Amino acid sequence: xxxxxxxxxxxxxxxxxxxxxxxxxxxxxxxxxxxxxxxxxxxxxxxxxxxxxxxxxxxxxxxxxxxxxxxxxxxxxxxxxxxxxxxxxxxxxxxxxxxxxxxxxxxxxxxxxxxxxxxxxxxxxxxxxxxxxxxxxxxxxxxxxxxxxxxxxxxxxxxxxxxxxxxxxxxxxxxxxxxxxxxxxxxxxxxxxxxxxxxxxxxxxxxxxxxxxxxxxxxxxxxxxxxxxxxxxxxxxxxxxxxxxxxxxxxxxxxxxxxxxxxxxxxxxxxxxxxxxxxxxxxxxxxxxxxxxxxxxxxxxxxxxxxxxxxxxxxxxxxxxxxxxxxxxxxxxxxxxxxxxxxxxxxxxxxxxxxxxxxxxxx
Numbered sequence: 001x002x003x004x005x006x007x008x009x010x011x012x013x014x015x016x017x018x019x020x021x022x023x024x025x026x027x028x029x030x031x032x033x034x035x036x037x038x039x040x041x042x043x044x045x046x047x048x049x050x051x052x053x054x055x056x057x058x059x060x061x062x063x064x065x066x067x068x069x070x071x072x073x074x075x076x077x078x079x080x081x082x083x084x085x086x087x088x089x090x091x092x093x094x095x096x097x098x099x100x101x102x103x104x105x106x107x108x109x110x111x112x113x114x115x116x117x118x119x120x121x122x123x124x125x126x127x128x129x130x131x132x133x134x135x136x137x138x139x140x141x142x143x144x145x146x147x148x149x150x151x152x153x154x155x156x157x158x159x160x161x162x163x164x165x166x167x168x169x170x171x172x173x174x175x176x177x178x179x180x181x182x183x184x185x186x187x188x189x190x191x192x193x194x195x196x197x198x199x200x201x202x203x204x205x206x207x208x209x210x211x212x213x214x215x216x217x218x219x220x221x222x223x224x225x226x227x228x229x230x231x232x233x234x235x236x237x238x239x240x241x242x243x244x245x246x247x248x249x250x251x252x253x254x255x256x257x258x259x260x261x262x263x264x265x266x267x268x269x270x271x272x273x274x275x276x277x278x279x280x281x282x283x284x285x286x287x288x289x290x291x292x293x294x295x296x297x298x299x300x301x302x303x304x305x306x307x308x309x310x311x312x313x314x315x316x317x318x319x320x321x322x323x324x325x326x327x328x329x330x331x332x333x334x335x336x337x338x339x340x341x342x343x344x345x346x347x348x349x350x351x352x353x354x355x356x357x358x359x360x361x362x363x
Contacts, residue, residue, distance in 0.1 A: 001081035001082070001083065002019050002020060002021050002036075002081055002082045002083075002084075002085040003019070003020040003079070003080075003081050004017060004018070004019055004020075004076055004077065004078050004079065004080050004081065004082065005018040005019065005020055005058055005078060006018040006078055007076065007077060007078055010062065010140055010141070011137060011138050011139075011140065012137065012138075013064050013065065013066075013138065014062060014063070014064050014065075014108060014111075014138075014140060015062070015063055015064075015065065015073075015074045016050065016060060016061075016062045016111075017060065017061050017062075017063070017073070017076075018058050018059070018060045019058060019059055019060075019061065019082060019085055020057055020058055021034075021057065021058070021059050021085045021087075022057030024052075024059050024085065024086075024087045024088060025052045025053060025054050025056070025057050025058055025059050026054045026057075027087075027088050028049050028052050028059060028087055028088035029088065029092035029093075029119075030049070030092060030093050030095065030115040030116045030118075030119045031048070031090065031091065031092045031093030031112075031115075031116060031210065031241065031242055032048070032049055032087065032088040032089060032090045032091070032092055033046050033047060033048040033049060033087060033088070033089050033090050033218075033241065034046070034047055034049065034059065034061070034085055034086060034087030034088065034089060035084070035086045035087065035089060035215075035217075035218040036061075036073075036082050036084055036085050036086070037082065037083050037084035038069065038072060038073060038076070038082055038083060038332070039083050039328075039329070039332060040083060041329065041332035041333055042069060042072075042083070042332055043068075043069055044084070044215075044216065044217065044218070045067075045069050045070065045215075046089070046212070046215045046218055046237070047061045047062075047063055048061075048111075048112045048210070048212070048241070049061065049087075049088070049115065050062045050111045050112070050114065050115060051114075051115055059085070059087075062108065062111035062112075062140075063108070064107075064108045072328065072331065072332070075328075086218070089218045089219070089237060090218075090236075090237060090238070090240060090241050091238075091239075091240065091241075091242065093116050093119075093185065093208065093210075093242050094208070094242070095116060095119055095120055095123070095125075095183075096123075098120060098125045098182055098183040099124070099125055099126065099182055100125065100126050100179065100180050100181050100182055100183075101117075101120050101125050101126070101127050101128070101181060101182065101183040101184070101185065102127070102128045102129070102130065102171060102174065102179065102181050102183075102184045102185070103116055103117040103120070103127055103128070103129050103130075103184075103185045103187075104129075104130045104131070104132075104167050104171065104184065104185065104186040104187070104188070104192075104196055105129070105130075105131045105132070105186075105187050105188055106131070106132045106133075106167060106186075106187070106188020106189050106192040106193075107132070107133055107134070107138070107188055107189065108140075108188075109186075109187035109188030109189070109192075109210070110131045110133075110140045110141055110145075110187075110188075111140060111141060112187045112210060113129070113131075113185065113186075113187040113188075113210075114141050114144055114145060114148075116185055116187075117129050117145065117148050117149060118144075118148045120148075121148035121149070122148075126150045127148060127149055127150055128149060128150055128151050128152065128174060128179065128181075129145050129148075129149040129151075129152040129153075130152070130153055130155065130167045130170050130171055131145065131152070131153075131154050131155070131167070132154070132155045132156070132157075132166060132167040132188070132192065133154065133155075133156050133157070134156065134157045134158065135156050135157065135158050135160045135161075136154075136156055136160040136161035137160075139154055139156075139161065142154065153170050155167055155169065155170065166192070166195070167186075167188075167192060167196065168195050168196060168199045171184070171196065171199055171200075172199055175199075175200075175203055175205070181200075181205050182205070182206060183205070183206050183207075183208070184196065184200045184205050184206070184207045184208075184245075185207070185208045185209075185210075185242075186207065186208070186209050186210075186245065187209070187210040190211075190250055190253050190254050191250070191254070193209040193210075193245060193248075193250065194248075194250035196209070196245065197209060197245035197246055197248070197250075200245070200246075201246050207244070207245035207246060208242045208243070208244065208245060209242065209243060209245040209248060210240070210241050210242050211227050211236045211240055211241050211242075211243060211248070211253065212236070212241060213225045213226070213227055213236050213253060213256055214256065215236065215237055217237075218237045219237065219238065220235045220237055220238035220239075223235070225237050226256070227240070227243065227248065227249075227252070227253055227256075228248070228249035228252045228253070229243050229244065229247045229248055229249070230244075230247040314333070318330060
């Protein structure tokens with residue numbers, strides 16, 4: 001088990017979490033990632049390291065609560081523990097030898113770009129940093145970035161911080177002013193990285209992009225994280241996650257990234273409903289010291305909205321837990337059922353589509 005040391009809400013959408021994982025902390029480098037699992041019912045998800053403290057034995061991750069697992073992860077608190085925290089995985093970013101670099105982060109990608117900018121700064125490279133967000137309320141890690149950057153600028157889509165525009169605007173300006181970059185590193189939405197690479201290609205500047213496709217096992221066995229780079233398909237988990245930005249097929253990456261949107265939407269809705277239920281149960285659990293454990297369980301069951309009934313053995317195990325833990329476990333079980341149902345529906349749709357395609361050819 002991997003203890004959660006601290007949890008910090010960076011903005012309304014993003015959480016920073018410090019996890020005790022000594023073996024990982026001693027080895028992980030900028031650009032590498034971990035695969036975590038909350039409990040035995042949970043799915044594996046990849047998260048890139050934001051920072052590591054080998055002496056304290058901790059690794060810090062930053063994530064956005066956008067899916068079923070990250071939504072549940074965001075509800076966890078210091079003192080709780082994760083079942084799995086595997087790493088380091090992937091290859092460290094190739095940063096050695098750079099003397100003048102520009103690091104670009106888009107949205108949550110800023111948390112991944114920051115350790116790379118810090119490493120460059122600590123190893124004698126002059127670093128400029130450009131970050132982009134939808135609005136000023138979503139800006140991340142600006143104090144940390146300013147400590148390592150020779151200069152930095154934050155762009156926002158709505159201009160709420162005074163700098164309206166996209167990250168390629170200051171990038172082009174600084175290049176044309178003679179910045180002399182030998183490396184540009186971009187981490188963020190696929191479309192952002194695509195246009196960063198198009199900009200630097202005009203000037204022949206080495207460009208690395210960090211890809212985060214759908215990933216299942218993190219070891220190259222499942223093939224889910226394939227990305228097209230040049231004339232071949234590579235695996236982001238073992239060949240990346242960083243690739244030559246001028247060779248990546250971004251349109252293919254975008255298509256692959258939306259393959260499971262309906263499935264993810266189903267799991268997300270289920271998780272949101274069950275997490276809300278778990279929060280309601282937390283209130284009841286707080287009364288346990290006053291009303292007694294069995295009474296608290298009774299109230300928790302009474303306060304729960306209608307939910308899926310499992311087999312007798314599972315229901316007995318859930319009844320034996322404290323209300324908050326039981327609600328989380330139930331949420332994971334229901335989410336798992338939703339994923340299975342979504343997968344069956346997706347397979348049915350795929351089979352139906354194939355049949356229609358065959359009929360179309362015959363006509």
